[in-house]
Amino acid sequence: MYKTLNLPAHIDTGKLIELYKQMWLIRYFDEKVDQFFAKGMIHGTTHLCVGQEASAAGSIAALQKEDKITSTHRGHGHCIAKGAETNRMMAELFGRETGYCKGKGGSMHIADLEKGNLGANGIVGGGIPLAVGAGLTSKMKQEGYVVLSFFGDGASNEGSFHESVNLASIWKLPVVFICENNQYGMSGPVKEMVNVDNIAERAPAYGIPGEVVDGNDVIEIINTVYDAVENARAGNGPSLIEVKTYRWKGHSKSDAKKYRTREEEMTWREKDAIKQFKDLLIKEQIFTEDTAEKLRTEAKQEIEDAVAFAENSPEPAIGTLLEDVYA
Amino acid sequence: MREITYLEAVREAMSQEMRKNENVFILGEDIGVYGGAFGVTRGMIEEFGAERVRNTPISESAIAGAAVGSALTGMRPILELQFSDFITIAMDQLVNQAAKLRYMYGGKGTVPMVLRTPAGSGTGAAAQHSQSLEAWMTHIPGLKVLQPSTAYDAKGLLKAAIDDDNPVIFYEHKLLYKTKGDVPEEEYSIPIGKADIKRQGNDVTIIATSLMVKKALEAAAELEKEGIDVEVVDPRTLVPLDEETIIESVKKTGRVVIVHEAVKRGGFGGEIASVISESEAFDYLDSPIKRLGGLPIPIPYNPNLEKATVPQVDNIIDSIKEAVRFK
Numbered sequence: 001m002y003k004t005l006n007l008p009a010h011i012d013t014g015k016l017i018e019l020y021k022q023m024w025l026i027r028y029f030d031e032k033v034d035q036f037f038a039k040g041m042i043h044g045t046t047h048l049c050v051g052q053e054a055s056a057a058g059s060i061a062a063l064q065k066e067d068k069i070t071s072t073h074r075g076h077g078h079c080i081a082k083g084a085e086t087n088r089m090m091a092e093l094f095g096r097e098t099g100y101c102k103g104k105g106g107s108m109h110i111a112d113l114e115k116g117n118l119g120a121n122g123i124v125g126g127g128i129p130l131a132v133g134a135g136l137t138s139k140m141k142q143e144g145y146v147v148l149s150f151f152g153d154g155a156s157n158e159g160s161f162h163e164s165v166n167l168a169s170i171w172k173l174p175v176v177f178i179c180e181n182n183q184y185g186m187s188g189p190v191k192e193m194v195n196v197d198n199i200a201e202r203a204p205a206y207g208i209p210g211e212v213v214d215g216n217d218v219i220e221i222i223n224t225v226y227d228a229v230e231n232a233r234a235g236n237g238p239s240l241i242e243v244k245t246y247r248w249k250g251h252s253k254s255d256a257k258k259y260r261t262r263e264e265e266m267t268w269r270e271k272d273a274i275k276q277f278k279d280l281l282i283k284e285q286i287f288t289e290d291t292a293e294k295l296r297t298e299a300k301q302e303i304e305d306a307v308a309f310a311e312n313s314p315e316p317a318i319g320t321l322l323e324d325v326y327a
Numbered sequence: 328m329r330e331i332t333y334l335e336a337v338r339e340a341m342s343q344e345m346r347k348n349e350n351v352f353i354l355g356e357d358i359g360v361y362g363g364a365f366g367v368t369r370g371m372i373e374e375f376g377a378e379r380v381r382n383t384p385i386s387e388s389a390i391a392g393a394a395v396g397s398a399l400t401g402m403r404p405i406l407e408l409q410f411s412d413f414i415t416i417a418m419d420q421l422v423n424q425a426a427k428l429r430y431m432y433g434g435k436g437t438v439p440m441v442l443r444t445p446a447g448s449g450t451g452a453a454a455q456h457s458q459s460l461e462a463w464m465t466h467i468p469g470l471k472v473l474q475p476s477t478a479y480d481a482k483g484l485l486k487a488a489i490d491d492d493n494p495v496i497f498y499e500h501k502l503l504y505k506t507k508g509d510v511p512e513e514e515y516s517i518p519i520g521k522a523d524i525k526r527q528g529n530d531v532t533i534i535a536t537s538l539m540v541k542k543a544l545e546a547a548a549e550l551e552k553e554g555i556d557v558e559v560v561d562p563r564t565l566v567p568l569d570e571e572t573i574i575e576s577v578k579k580t581g582r583v584v585i586v587h588e589a590v591k592r593g594g595f596g597g598e599i600a601s602v603i604s605e606s607e608a609f610d611y612l613d614s615p616i617k618r619l620g621g622l623p624i625p626i627p628y629n630p631n632l633e634k635a636t637v638p639q640v641d642n643i644i645d646s647i648k649e650a651v652r653f654k
Contacts, residue, residue, distance in 0.1 A: 070396075099433070101431060101435075102433035103433075104430060104431060104433050105432060105433060109431040109432065111428075111432040111435060113399075113432070118396070118400070119428065121424075123419055123424070126392075126420075128392070129388060129389045129390075129393055129420055130392055130396035130399065130424060132389060132392060132396060133394060133396020133397035133399065133400065134397065134399065134400045135396075136397045136402070137397045137401055137402050138400075140352065140378065140379075140397075141350075141401065159388055160388045160389065160392065160419070160420075163384075163386035163388050163389030164389045164393075166384060166389070167384060167389045167390070167393060170384065324429055324430050324433065324434035325429075325430050325469055326429075326493050327429060327437040327439075327492035327493050
């Protein structure tokens with residue numbers, strides 16, 4: 001049985017099944033957004049996390065409800081995994097009044113404060129100091145929650161990353177830094193932008209633990225993040241976890257992906273995290289092929305429903321333009 | 328009434344707020360045992376402890392972000408930036424995060440933080456420690472910008488800033504720190520967005536900010552001997568700006584001189600001049616609106632050169648006379 005996986009106590013079979021569906025929700029959400037971009041139905045820009053589902057789902061599965069996250073400009077997966085409603089997310093991408101930000105934020109600024117999602121962020125590395133601040137609140141008010149801060153390999157070269165990890169380390173704040181190394185900062189290959197094999201190797205420089213995990217192995221992600229989160233919750237300070245992953249799509253909608261090869265893309269696609277997870281759950285007799293298929297279809301339908309909700313939602317009134325600049 | 332310095336007034340406002348509300352805390356470089364670069368927080372660590380008078384590493388981006396993140400999650404941080412010039416290093420967190428989170432999240436979340444920072448020249452610290460960058464901050468929707476010119480205003484406005492649910496930039500002037508004034512011991516608050524007429528007069532309105540209020544009052548005292556009756560208006564808060572008080576004063580006197588220390592080009596004086604010209608006060612003008620500001624050069628080191636860079640009492644006197652002579 002799945003106990004052989006040595007998962008944290010709160011990850012029961014129900015949770016594993018839910019996670020499987022969640023990964024499909026993330027994939028279908030971003031696939032749908034991709035299609036709508038191509039059709040010109042969603043404007044602006046967006047950054048898709050297809051291929052990175054295990055990182056979002058696995059990391060956040062390691063948390064308790066009261067824990068918080070900060071996210072990136074590639075944040076739809078984190079948002080869904082933290083419990084956001086896909087219909088309100090899709091409505092936000094359509095710029096509608098029913099969206100998470102009343103149509104004023106768009107893809108890069110979805111936040112769900114009630115569920116502990118402190119927001120996606122359009123600035124590379126911009127959310128990392130915010131996570132430190134949220135960790136500071138947790139410590140000062142003794143609220144007990146931990147903050148997961150997602151960022152990419154590109155952000156790991158920003159000053160905000162280094163300053164934040166140092167600050168969280170000296171103050172022993174309950175923050176877990178998750179570097180989603182998807183191999184490229186826009187078109188810049190990580191090999192050319194970072195002169196270490198693993199970004200996690202930077203952790204010892206700040207006196208904190210650093211771990212590298214396989215970004216297509218959801219179980220390994222859950223277990224590693226869980227240990228770091230519980231360590232932080234116990235008052236032992238932050239950790240840095242590097243999730244080795246890959247974005248199947250381009251950086252954003254205008255990306256022709258000239259900087260990488262079809263062969264490279266296929267290598268990663270073959271390691272599809274969702275497929276690997278399905279095979280594992282069947283092997284562990286947690287569900288059958290039929291159930292897996294049913295869950296996939298349900299996820300697909302939920303995204304179709306989200307699109308319908310978004311399309312049928314009203315545009316925000318021009319009269320709301322000046323609202324919410326100040327509290 | 329008791330007289331205390333501007334610096335003591337700032338400290339008293341913080342201390343009173345911290346005694347009242349445990350969510351209020353200070354963070355910044357050298358604010359602990361050292362007492363801050365200018366001594367504003369001296370003695371505070373003894374009363375409030377190192378958790379609430381939180382000494383930080385030299386990491387403006389991370390500490391500004393920690394202030395934003397902690398504010399977003401329920402604290403009320405006061406960030407001391409050692410010199411206002413260092414705002415440049417914290418810019419992403421102020422401009423892209425603090426100022427915008429609420430709006431781009433569709434009205435969710437508040438960022439009740441105060442960034443206190445000493446600005447201005449006159450200490451011989453040269454170009455990187457003497458700037459007045461307030462106009463820059465006023466350009467950013469979502470921030471409030473305050474410039475108290477007296478000890479009384481410093482205490483009352485700082486208390487209002489700490490109580491405010493928005494990010495507030497609170498500019499202190501280094502040369503005002505030692506100036507004394509009547510300040511009640513009891514708590515009081517000055518509403519943000521309310522200008523103060525520091526001197527009533529009928530012949531000409533001088534609109535001055537920060538240290539220039541003091542210089543304008545000195546100029547007015549000189550001119551009184553020559554029979555020129557000067558009204559001195561101190562906006563105190565640039566955002567939001569009390570346009571009504573400015574317009575009413577100009578309607579009364581018909582002549583106006585605007586003076587600030589910051590570089591005149593692109594300075595806030597241009598905004599005030601426009602407010603006047605766009606209002607009904609335009610019809611009351613008997614002379615062109617005159618602006619006095621710093622020269623468009625970095626602040627030089629040599630004391631004579633430094634003095635010649637920014638408006639002095641004599642320059643203000645000359646400008647007022649010019650305005651009054653205009654037929």
